Every structure is written in C-alpha cells, then in structure tokens.
Amino acid sequence: MSPARAALRPALLLLGVGLAAGCGGDDDDGSGDVADAAASIDAGIDAGVDAAVVTDVCDPAPGEGVAFDLDAPPCEHLSSYRFFVDGPAQVPNQEVVPYDLNTPLFSDYATKHRFFWLPTGQAMAYSETGVFDMPVGSVLIKTFSYLADLRDPASAERLVETRLLVHRADKWEGLVYLWNEDQTEAELRRAGAVVPVEWIHTDGEPRQLSYIVPNTNQCVNCHVVHIEGEDITTPIGIQARHLNRDTGVGELPVNQLELWSEMGVLTGAPADAADAPRAPVFDDPDTGTVDERARGWLDINCSHCHSQVGPARTSGLDLTVGQADPSQYGVCKPPIAAGPGSGGRLYDIVPGLPDESILMFRLESVEPEIRMPEVLRQTVHSESLELMREWITALPGDCGPPK
Amino acid sequence: MRSSLALSLSFALVLSPLVSACGGDDDDDDSTVDDTGDDPGDDVADDDGGSDACGDIEGRCIELSPADDGGAGGDQEALQTAFIDALPGDVILLHAGTYEFTLGLSLDVDQVTLRGEGEAETVLSFLGQIEGAQGILITADDFTAEDFAIEDTAGDGLKVEGGARIVFRGVRAEWTGEQAEDNGAYGIYPVQCTDILIEESIVRGASDAGIYVGQSERAVVRNSTVENNVAGIEIENTYDADVYGNTATANTGGILVFNLPDLQVESGGRTRVYDNDIFENNGENFAPAGNTVAQVPPGTGFVALSAHQVEVFGNTFTDNMSFQVGIISYYLTPFPLEDDTYDPYSDTLYFHDNVFVGGGDMPSGTLGAVVRGALDTNLGVDAPETIPDISFDHILNPEQVDEKTGELLPDFNICLQDNGDADFVSLDAGAEVPFAGINLDATPFDCAHDPLPAVELDGVPL
Numbered sequence: 001m002s003p004a005r006a007a008l009r010p011a012l013l014l015l016g017v018g019l020a021a022g023c024g025g026d027d028d029d030g031s032g033d034v035a036d037a038a039a040s041i042d043a044g045i046d047a048g049v050d051a052a053v054v055t056d057v058c059d060p061a062p063g064e065g066v067a068f069d070l071d072a073p074p075c076e077h078l079s080s081y082r083f084f085v086d087g088p089a090q091v092p093n094q095e096v097v098p099y100d101l102n103t104p105l106f107s108d109y110a111t112k113h114r115f116f117w118l119p120t121g122q123a124m125a126y127s128e129t130g131v132f133d134m135p136v137g138s139v140l141i142k143t144f145s146y147l148a149d150l151r152d153p154a155s156a157e158r159l160v161e162t163r164l165l166v167h168r169a170d171k172w173e174g175l176v177y178l179w180n181e182d183q184t185e186a187e188l189r190r191a192g193a194v195v196p197v198e199w200i201h202t203d204g205e206p207r208q209l210s211y212i213v214p215n216t217n218q219c220v221n222c223h224v225v226h227i228e229g230e231d232i233t234t235p236i237g238i239q240a241r242h243l244n245r246d247t248g249v250g251e252l253p254v255n256q257l258e259l260w261s262e263m264g265v266l267t268g269a270p271a272d273a274a275d276a277p278r279a280p281v282f283d284d285p286d287t288g289t290v291d292e293r294a295r296g297w298l299d300i301n302c303s304h305c306h307s308q309v310g311p312a313r314t315s316g317l318d319l320t321v322g323q324a325d326p327s328q329y330g331v332c333k334p335p336i337a338a339g340p341g342s343g344g345r346l347y348d349i350v351p352g353l354p355d356e357s358i359l360m361f362r363l364e365s366v367e368p369e370i371r372m373p374e375v376l377r378q379t380v381h382s383e384s385l386e387l388m389r390e391w392i393t394a395l396p397g398d399c400g401p402p403k
Numbered sequence: 404m405r406s407s408l409a410l411s412l413s414f415a416l417v418l419s420p421l422v423s424a425c426g427g428d429d430d431d432d433d434s435t436v437d438d439t440g441d442d443p444g445d446d447v448a449d450d451d452g453g454s455d456a457c458g459d460i461e462g463r464c465i466e467l468s469p470a471d472d473g474g475a476g477g478d479q480e481a482l483q484t485a486f487i488d489a490l491p492g493d494v495i496l497l498h499a500g501t502y503e504f505t506l507g508l509s510l511d512v513d514q515v516t517l518r519g520e521g522e523a524e525t526v527l528s529f530l531g532q533i534e535g536a537q538g539i540l541i542t543a544d545d546f547t548a549e550d551f552a553i554e555d556t557a558g559d560g561l562k563v564e565g566g567a568r569i570v571f572r573g574v575r576a577e578w579t580g581e582q583a584e585d586n587g588a589y590g591i592y593p594v595q596c597t598d599i600l601i602e603e604s605i606v607r608g609a610s611d612a613g614i615y616v617g618q619s620e621r622a623v624v625r626n627s628t629v630e631n632n633v634a635g636i637e638i639e640n641t642y643d644a645d646v647y648g649n650t651a652t653a654n655t656g657g658i659l660v661f662n663l664p665d666l667q668v669e670s671g672g673r674t675r676v677y678d679n680d681i682f683e684n685n686g687e688n689f690a691p692a693g694n695t696v697a698q699v700p701p702g703t704g705f706v707a708l709s710a711h712q713v714e715v716f717g718n719t720f721t722d723n724m725s726f727q728v729g730i731i732s733y734y735l736t737p738f739p740l741e742d743d744t745y746d747p748y749s750d751t752l753y754f755h756d757n758v759f760v761g762g763g764d765m766p767s768g769t770l771g772a773v774v775r776g777a778l779d780t781n782l783g784v785d786a787p788e789t790i791p792d793i794s795f796d797h798i799l800n801p802e803q804v805d806e807k808t809g810e811l812l813p814d815f816n817i818c819l820q821d822n823g824d825a826d827f828v829s830l831d832a833g834a835e836v837p838f839a840g841i842n843l844d845a846t847p848f849d850c851a852h853d854p855l856p857a858v859e860l861d862g863v864p865l
Contacts, residue, residue, distance in 0.1 A: 191483040192506060194476075194533075212534050215483050217509040221540065226565055231542070308667070311542075311564060314594045314618055316665040327741045333665060334738045335693050339558065339588025339611050342693030346738075358693060368507075369558030369587055374536040375507070400739055 066095050066117055070137045070168065078162055078177040078186035083117060083141055088159065088183050090143055095120070097265060099256055101242040102279040102287070103300050106381040107144060108211060109199065111157065115141040116238070118265055124238070126257075126268035128277060129322075132238045140165040140235055146211075149200040160195050161213045162186050165223065165235060172233040174219025190216045209378045218375060225309040236304050240269070241279040241321075279321075283383055294391035295321050297384050298329075301373065317348060330359055332399035341370045351395035354388065363388060456520060462492025469500035474531075478502040486510040497551055499524035507535015513544045519551025522575035522605060532557040537587070541566060545862075548574050553590075555579055560606075562592040568862045569593050571601040578608030582631055584691045586610040590632070594618055595668065598860040602626050610689055611696050612637035613654070616644060618668035621860050624649065633690040634659050634699065635681075641671045645858040649679045655688040656696070656703035657681040657723065660710045663695060664733065664742035672712040672751075675855050681705060682721035688768065698736055700725040700768025709733045712751045714855045719758045724765040726774075726790060727825075728754065730817055732798035735770070735832060748800035750815040753852040754793065759825040763790030777830065777838035791843065792825040798833035810847045818850040 058075035060067035060082070068081045078087060085091050090113045092098060099114050118124060119137035126132060143162040149155040159179040166173045177186035178193055192215035198208035224231050237243070246253040255273040260266035270276050280288030282297040299321035305312035306319040315336050318328045327333050330348030335341065335358055343361035350356040362372040363385055371377055457464035465485050470477025482502065485495050491514035499520045504527065510517075517539075519525025529538045538556035541563040552575035553560045560576035563569050576590030590606035590613045593599045599622040606613030606629050613632035616622045617639040626648040629635035635651035637659040638644045651657035658681060662671050681704045690697040699706065702725030707713055709732060720727040733740060733747035740747060766775045774794060778786040795817055803815040810816065819827065827848070831840035859865070 190487050191480045194506070210533065212506065215506075215509065216487055217483075217511050220511060221509060221542070224542075231565070313667055314564065316667065327665065332739055332741070334695065336663065336666065337588055337592075337594070337611070337615075337617070338691075338694060340585045340691055341558075341588075342691045344584075344692040346693045367557070367585070368532055368534055369536060369556075369585065374558075375534060378533075 064093075065120075066093050068117065068137075068139060070119075070166070074175050074188055076188050078188075081139075083115065083139070087186065090145075090159070093117075096141065097260065097263070098247070099243060100245065100247065101237050101300070102245050103242070103282040103293075103296055104237070105301055106377065106384065108209060108377060108379050109146070109150065109201070109207070110144040110160065110211070111147055113143040113145070114237075117141065123265050123267045126240065126266055126270075126276075128240055130239065131235050132240075132266070134167055134235070134238065136167050136169050138167040140238070144211075146197045146199045150202045151200065151204070155200075158197060159183055159186070160197065160211055161189070161193075163214075163219070165219070172220075172223060172235065174214075174216050174223065176213060176216055176219070178213060189213065192218070207379075212376055212378065214376060221311060221375070222304045224311065225307070226311075226313065227309055237300070241277040242300065244273050244276045244278040245281075282387055290387065290391050290394060294387055295329075297387060301384075305373070330357075331395065331397070339369065340367075341372075343370070347399050349392055349395065350399055351397045352393060354392040357392055360385070360388060360392065456498075456518070457494055457496055458518075460492070460494050460516075462490060462494065462514075464494045464496055465489070466496045466498065467502075468498040469502050474503040474505075476505070479504050479506055479508075483508050486512070486515075489515045491515070491545075494518055497525045497527070501526045501528055503531075504529050504538070505531055505533050507532070507537060507540060509540040509542070510546070511542050513546075515543065515545075516547040516549070517551070518547075518549050521550050522552045522573055525551040527551060527553045529554065529556040537562040537592070540564065541569075544568055546570070547572070550574070552577060556587050558587045559592050560587060560590040560609075562589070562594070563596055565595045566593065567597045568860075569596050569599045570863060571604050573603045575605040575607075576609070576613070577606065580608075582608055582610075582687065582689045584610050584689050586689075588612070588694070589615040591615070592617075593622070597621055598863050599623070600860060600863050600865065605629075606635075607631045609633065610691065611694055612659070615639065616641050618666060619644075621858055623647075623858055623860060623865060629654060629657075631686060633686075633688055634696045635684065637661060637696070638674055639663060639671065640666050640668045642673055643858050644671075644674045646674070646676045647678045651679060651681045651704075652683050653686050654684045655686045655690075655701050656699040656706055657684040658704070659696070659699070659706045659708065660713050661695065661706075662709040662711070662746070664740060664745035664747070669742075669744055670711065670746060672710075673855055673858075674710070674713045675858070676705065676713065676715045676718065678717040680719050680721075681723065682719070683723065685722075685724045685765075685767075695736065695738075698768075698770070700766070700771040702726065702762075702765060702767050702771065704728055704762070706731065707749050707752055708736075709745075709747050710749050710752065711746070712855065713753070714852070715752070715754045716756045719760070720762060720792065721759075722761040724762060725767050725771040726794050727759055727762040728757075728793045729770075730793070730795040732796055732833070734798050735796050746800065748798065748803070749817070750800055750803055750811060751852065753818045753820075753854075754822060755818070755820040755851070757822045757825070759792040759823060762792060764788075766790050774828075774830065777841055778828070781838055781841045782843075785843075787826060787828075787843065791828040793819060793822070793827045793845075795827070795829050795848075796832040797829040797840075808847065813850060816850050817848050818852055819845055819848045820851055 057069040057072040058080040083096050096115045096117045117139045122135040124132045124134040145157045145159045147155050162177045164175040176189050178189035179186045193213040195211045197211045201207045247256045257269045257273045261269050280293045280296045282293045298319040302319040306317050323329045333348045345358045348358045354360045365371045489512040494516045497519045537559035538553050539561045544567040547570040549572040578586040586608050588611035590609045592615050594617040596619045601624045604627040609632040612634035613629035614636045619641045622644040624646045628650045630653045633655045635654040635657045639661045660674050685702045704720040704723035704727040706729045803811050805812045827845040
C-alpha cells in the first residue's frame, strides 16, 4: 500500500459509518454500500468512495499475475486486481491485452485506454458479424483520461475513470473506478460523479467541461439488447469490423486480429485479416467513402441503442450499419417520441438538407433532452459533424412537399 | 422519520439512508457497518421495523430524507445508490421534502416500490438537470411508483421501458414553469410494457403527452388529472387499454388514441375511453414541429387517429373549441407514409352515451381553419354555426368499404348512438376534390358494435 493509500484508508472507514440494519440477504446484498456515506459528488473525488468491501481477495498476496476473482464482490481499489503493473501510467500486466477500435464512440474528447483480460489459458471466439464470444470471467477494461494538450500525445494526462465490464456467469456487469485527485489509485464508485476537466483543444484553445462518470446502472443502459423478451447484456466494440486494424502499441504495425490469433487469445479468425470485415476510420477518406464512413460512425456511436434490439428500438430508428432501408435509418422518417428533440424539424434525415434534419439538430445540441447520444456527451464532436453534413448533403432524393 | 431527519442534520453533508430491518435472516455482512458510533440515529433503524409509511412489506424498507447539503449532490448519491443496491421486494421510502437532482436516475432491479409521502409533500426536483433524457428511467418489472412528484425534468419525467406489471399511483409529474416547447415530451411514460396501471395521478406541462402509453399491452389509466399539456392522455400502438374517470382540461387535446407507422409494435386496438370529463382543452399547441401531436388543433377533446376497435362512452365533452371529437386517418396528417404494413385508416369505432356541451365555436389550427372553410364553402347557408361535435374525415379503408353504400361494412363502421343532441359531419376529405361530398347526415353511422370487454391486468389487481 502506498503512503497515500495508507493515509486514505482510515478516512474511508470513517466515511463508511452507516446505519445499515440489513436483513434477509446474503453477504452480497450490498448493505455495506447502502451505508455509503459520501455525499458530495463534486467536492472531491476521494470523498466519493463506496464503503469498503474488504476481503482477502482484494488484498492479494504479493505476485505478478492478475488477481481477479470472479466470484468475489468487487474490490474497492482498482489496483487490487493487478490489471496494471503501473496503473497511473496505464501500463498493463502482461496478461492484459491492449486494443483499439477503427472508429470509437465519441466521449467528450476523452482519451481511452482499452484492454481485455481473459481467464488464464482461455480464448475468445471470432465472429464475422457479431460480438466475439468471450469466456465467462473475461474483463474489458477501459480508462478515460484527458490529455493536458490534445495536440501533444506526450502531454500530461489526467486519469478520470476506469470502467470494467465483467463477464459473470449470467451477465456482463459494469463497474466504475474513479481515479483520485493524486492519480495514485482508482476507487469503486457506483453512483456516478461529475468531474471538472480541462484541456487544450486541437485548435489551441483551452476547453473545460463537467465530465460525467456514469453510475453503474447506466452501463447496462447501453450494453444491453432485448431479444425475445429478455434483456441480454453484451460488450459493444469487440467485433471484427471495429478491431480489424493495426495495434497502436509496439514498434512494428501488426494487425490486432492476427496478433491475437498468434497469441492464442482469439480462435476462428481468418489467417489473413484482409478476409475479415473492417470498419472505416471516420476521418480517414482512405478507409471508406463518405457514405461508408458516415454509416460507420453512426453505427459505433448510436446503434448500441438505435437498433432492432437496443434500448431505442421504441423509436423505430435503426442506425446499425447493416440496415439497408433508408426509411429505417432515418431518411424522411418522422420522429416518434422526440419532444423537444425534433427542433421543429419534420424528419430525422432530409436528403440534401442537413439543416432540416433532426439528426443534425440532435448531434449539434448539448441540451440533455435534445442531444444524442442521450448520455455522457456534454460537448459537440465537431469533426464528425462535418462528415455527417457532407453525407446528408450528398444523399439523393427528397421527402416531398408537405401535404 | 424524526430520527432520519436528525441524522441528516447531524451529519450535515453526509447523508445516510436508514435501512429498516424486516423479515429474513440477519446474517448480512456487518463488517463495514460501524454500529458502535455515537450517532444519535445509529441504533434506531432496526428497532421497530421502520416507519409506518413503509407499510406491511416483505422486503426491506430503505428510508431517505432530503440531504441538507444545499443541492451538492447528496440526494443524487443517496437515491441512485439505493436504486443500485435495491433487492427485489424493497420499498424505497422518500420522506417528505424536496430532493434535488442534476443527473438522470435509473433503476434496473425488479419488484421495487418507490414511495413518497404524497404528491404535494415529497418532491423530486430536476431543475438544473444536466444529464439524462428523463428524470428516472426504469428498466425493470414489477415497479410501483406512488405518492410523490417529479418536477422540471430536462426531458421526459418517468420512463419505463420494457417492464411488466408497472403501477403509478398518486404520482404527479409537472413542469412548473411556462408551457414551453423545451418542456419534456412525456410526464408518465411507459413504453413497450405490459400490464400497466396509472391511477390518481396528475401531469401538467408536458410538451407532448402528459400520460403516454406506447407500444404496450394491457393498460388502465383511471381517475387521473391531466392539464396544460399538449396531449392530456395518449394511447399509442397499444392493445387493450381502458381510460376512464379522468379529468382532461386545458390541454391542446384531451385524450388521443393513435396508431403510428414505422414502429416495432405495428398497431393497436381494443381501447375503451369512458366516463371521462373532457372540457376546455383549448390550450396553445406548444409541441415542437415534427412531433405528431404538433398537428393537434387547440380545442380538441378526443381524437382517434388510425385507430381500430375503440369504444367511447359515458364521457362529457364540454367547450372544446375546435373539435370535441375527431375521427381521422393518417392521411390527414402532413407526413409521408412508407410503411407498407401499416393500416392508416380508422375503423370499428363506437361512440355512445356521451354528453356534448358547447364546443366547436372557435376552430383553431390548420385543421380547424380547413374544416370551417370546407363547411362554409360546400354547405353555404346550411353550414352549422359551430364545428359539429363529431367530425369524421371519411377517408375509408378501400378493403372495408361496402360497394353498394360507399360506406364502411357494418363490421368496420363508425357507430354513433345515444349521444344526446350531438351533431355530426362526414368531411369526405379523401375525395378527389376534397370535401366535395361533405355532409351532416349521421344516418349511415346509426349502428352499434359489441361492447369491448373490460381490461384485466395480468398480475396487477384492479
């Protein structure tokens, strides 16, 4: 335990004082968390730590390997799992595999460090069109951080949160760890938080915003599909088309899928990644046409909800890349439950007229009742808006005159 | 309750919910609970099984009181944590007071009751909400909301998506400021749910529908009050709904039964609307353009849009200044139609034993002006002074038309009986020259359908 952590521990126990006279339940009922006494969301990150769920599992004996016990309740400290040999620097344990996506979900200009960990000796199974089949016990690890200067990848980095998506036997469970102000440790944080962040933007101008750390329920608001009456939790980005690209680490560029096959953590993938689908990079014209890049961007940013099985299935708008019917992906489609989100415009997409398209209105807004995605976007992603505008402008046809 | 208040005062910023003991074993993990402290509320929770307000429950009762922290996030933390930690059977009891939230809340645990101490006493305020398209999102079954208010959410009020056995009782959802198009769309908003009961609730200020039941099966909306919304109550793409005993006033439109295209649940039917008091729904339409309800003329009592199997009886329609009752097809809206599977026509409607008072005297909106003009142009001196009580666009499903009469076959007809001295107009809006055959003769519609059965909810007692 670092000196900082040692100093923190008694404070946590004091904060953990509570009045949970619990009943009728097993040890996992979270009654300790009910006693979570921390009140101030933004008064200080350290104050927001959930009551300690201390077990031996979370204080593992010295060693090198990942110490993740699927059957134990979540640990209070991210470091307990040893996913990183250097957490603050985001240097992963050698069992933990970094990955990148061709086009990521926009998250308020946060930098993301993504990793997966598979139970020792196990592999995930390739799928050409769906999410890879990851074994029970797998953990997806994603850290959100802010570079001091977006123009300089080597500038100082402020870690905000690390999210885990854990494959339990019956579901994927989201856990959120909030990095402390000293950047020495991340603590389990289930109720969400608001963290002020600032950075120098790509245009050299200072930016700031209230970064919103999701509560753990919100994880499944996106990571869920509804099939035959059942809600099934699922990863999103672990798909061939998103992952089929060169790895961002190491000296020589090497394709992620090919590398993982060689490492034995991925089975069933084509020997040559050129035979696997590949999503375009939204801002790289060499990787796809405007239509392909725009549809690809909508897919990764919107289709976790806007599909036939996602939470926004009720809207009738399907932004999955495979949807071939223009009216299903918004062309001349009247909104269903948009309310203020319509912006007074009549259709989701009006070919040729981005400024009459509800889709643009919602991407350009930061108001909570208007913006899309609904959550975890406090600012506008200008770079993708240019692409969307170009795409809609070039779409053929019209929606006809109002009757 | 007193203990709980004392607790939050004594801790100032620190808010600890009380968890009252109840049935079940006691082997919960005490390792993190310090019950040797000197806090005055510390040993209260487990002596008496919680407040009376918890009721006689099997699960736990989690009691919360407003945080005394000047809105610094204590309420947010406490209630969201209670939602995350909830176990099936829990009651989360919100003691009287105003709770402040800046982020949307969400609940994903089945069989939870969120209960206040009255819609006037327990207020969940979302004024200043910066995150979340609704105040509270429920993605769970067997959820009950009762006796609290939810105010000034950025978007929708309380949304339940994909839940079974959902109850709202004594809930108020309200936007307390001016009627404005940036008010949330829906106040009470179950969608793709089954077995819904909404009763004794109040919604004011929604920029779409106050109470909205969409793409659902089996719903009862009763004894509630909707006012100052664009639509008071809207039943959309839903099968088997009973809407009765409600008061709808000062909305743009009082009660709407709609079926819309391009939705997963493609249609709806078997809706009974009865014993409602629907008066002076003459409010300005403040819905943003693009939304279907933005087409509703101010002064509308009831509208059936592309509706099938609807029985409307025992209602009182008073002084709705444009259309006391409108029966229309989707073709009367300005929207294009691309959905081949969608039935855009209204059919098989039965209006009987309703009372009509006044109304139709100040037709408003595009449709109001068009219909007033059509009456005057085509009927001249015979045109009625007010828009007739029941206006039917007479755009008929060709597959349901009796070729001999040119009217709907008996099984599909619009039937009107025993509506006092209500007058009627068939607009012939679908004619080649629209309104050419407009007429006031209700004789072809003097018929009856079999009454629809009362809706029974599976697993929710009525």
